[in-house]
Amino acid sequence: MGYFDALLERFEEDKELEKAFGKHIHWGYWENPSSADGSLKDFAIASNNLSRLVIDVAQVDNGFRILDAGCGFGGTISLLNEGFDNLLLRGVNIDGVQVKRASEVIIPRGGNDIQFIEGDASNLPNFNDLFDVAIALECIFAFPSREKFFEGVKQNLKQEGKLIVVDFIINPTIIKIWSWFEKNILSRLITDTYGSKATNEVAFIDLKTYQEIAQKTGFRLEKVIDINKNVQPTYPAINSIIINNFNDFLTAKGLEYFSLLNLIQYQILIFQPIK
Numbered sequence: 001m002g003y004f005d006a007l008l009e010r011f012e013e014d015k016e017l018e019k020a021f022g023k024h025i026h027w028g029y030w031e032n033p034s035s036a037d038g039s040l041k042d043f044a045i046a047s048n049n050l051s052r053l054v055i056d057v058a059q060v061d062n063g064f065r066i067l068d069a070g071c072g073f074g075g076t077i078s079l080l081n082e083g084f085d086n087l088l089l090r091g092v093n094i095d096g097v098q099v100k101r102a103s104e105v106i107i108p109r110g111g112n113d114i115q116f117i118e119g120d121a122s123n124l125p126n127f128n129d130l131f132d133v134a135i136a137l138e139c140i141f142a143f144p145s146r147e148k149f150f151e152g153v154k155q156n157l158k159q160e161g162k163l164i165v166v167d168f169i170i171n172p173t174i175i176k177i178w179s180w181f182e183k184n185i186l187s188r189l190i191t192d193t194y195g196s197k198a199t200n201e202v203a204f205i206d207l208k209t210y211q212e213i214a215q216k217t218g219f220r221l222e223k224v225i226d227i228n229k230n231v232q233p234t235y236p237a238i239n240s241i242i243i244n245n246f247n248d249f250l251t252a253k254g255l256e257y258f259s260l261l262n263l264i265q266y267q268i269l270i271f272q273p274i275k
Helices: 003-013 015-021 040-058 075-083 096-105 146-156 172-194 207-217 234-246 249-260
Strands: 065-069 088-093 113-118 131-137 157-170 219-226 264-273
Touching: 040 075, 040 131, 040 157, 040 234, 040 264, 065 075, 065 146, 075 088, 075 113, 088 096, 096 113, 131 146, 146 157, 146 207, 157 172, 157 207, 207 219, 207 264, 234 249, 249 264
Parallel strands: 065 088, 065 131, 088 113, 131 157
Antiparallel strands: 157 264, 219 264
């Protein structure tokens, strides 16, 4: 069983753990990475800050319609709900347990309309309202198909809207060795951490492949924001959890080493529909 498969049960035993992962299941962002202290409290703040950064990048305003694909416990939607009024917010997540918790914990305010939907982000429904922004924050690597996700977003996004993807981007120089690492090491890392509910297989791609997917599905890549150095303090916090729970040092450290060498880069990608 993956760590996050039983996370809700662990919240009952460890309230500090709930503070760290009760809203977000993604990396943290430190404006000044040297300020990180390695604590779960610090990591929770940094995870919140990553969602805030994405919201800033999206240039959200009151009255926006926003889709959060792979929304987890609804942390990003919670911040949107707290900070803006008259939003239409839709969260889609494949894990019904996480959807249930998000629906129970997040109470709409300020005229906001919030709905969490259990579903596959690669098979999005046709929503009644077109979105101003669609977000996939550190989850798309586990989707069955990025291309189908892009197609689904295109059908549900305003012509002037934005698709924001936060993902691990492979440096082209390691493409030849990457497939072995991804199959034998990284997939186990993701499954051990996020659990079988999330995925048993992952796929990281390079920027060129993203551009090809965008072009094929009617998008263009407008901007790339590299925050790799700002997420580095995440690894000690996450790795200690993996090692303590699974005694798997190789799995825990593999992604960290690739990241430190900039062979994997943590980036925010901004796409817009082609007019």
